[in-house]
Amino acid sequence: MRRKPAYILFLLQLFIILLCSIVLRSSASAAGINCLKCHRKLTKAKFVHHALDMGCPACHTGIDAKTVPHKKTNRLSRGLSSEQPDLCYGCHDQGMFAKKDVHPAVGMGCTGCHDAHSSKNAKLLKSRPPDLCFTCHDKAGFTRKTVHPPVASGKCLTCHTPHASDEMALLVKKPVAVCLQCHSDAAHGQHSSHQPPVSEQATRSADELGLQDPMRPNKPFYCGSCHNPHSSDSPQLFNFNARSPQDLCLHCHFKN
Secondary structure, eight states: OOOHHHHHHHHHHHHHHHHHHHHHHHHHHHOOOOOHHHHGGGGGEEEGGGGGGOOOGOOOTTTTSSSEEEEEESSSSOSSSOOOOGGGGGSSSSGGOOEEEEOHHHHHHHGBBBSSEEEEEEGGGGTTTTTTTTGTSGGGGSSSSEOOOHTTTTTTGTTTTSSSSSGGGSSSOOHHHHHHTOOOOGGGGGGGGTSSOHHHHHHSHHHHHHHHTTTTTBOOSSSSGGGGGSSSSEEEEETTTSSSSSHHHTTTTOOO
């Protein structure tokens, strides 16, 4: 009778050893599966997602690759470890996507703009700007008679950040500062006749200056109040279909 506890303990230890052996063998088998034997085309493009170096199970933990067709062990699409964008935050800094103004496309899922595996475009983009942006943004607003050169050359990211920003309209800097990146001469002359110099506006917020756009409530007064930053039928990119500086001014400053 005294030997029974020791015998039971021995059997328990043996059971644990066998169980661990089965689990490790199964895990090793899964890790040893080369998914690229069937899915090699996912890595054929010029730019390949670095996540692939970690192995497919890093993102697709709910896929049982030992069976063909594959079975899912969770309820998520494609057997992903978690839904987007939380899945992407496993590697990418969430702070870059959690600022004051977040691009609605982020909430729609990162793969709306980026290919999860590989792409012919840098940043794993599905297509190059501005065509990528036109997937959601009405192209008509960017293709009028006069097109702002950054828009015409597809350099949307010169002015806007694609993920999140603390500035209005996902701008990379304060509104006037964005314009001064290219239009440094606008800080002089008629643009600053009855207000602080434009260069000063670039370093001070609209709230500090008390400048508000008269035609757009709760928006600061800046270059975009008079000029369309994307395209216009005016050679000077005037807003409001103005044909001259006087027409532009009279849109807000009516004659008595």
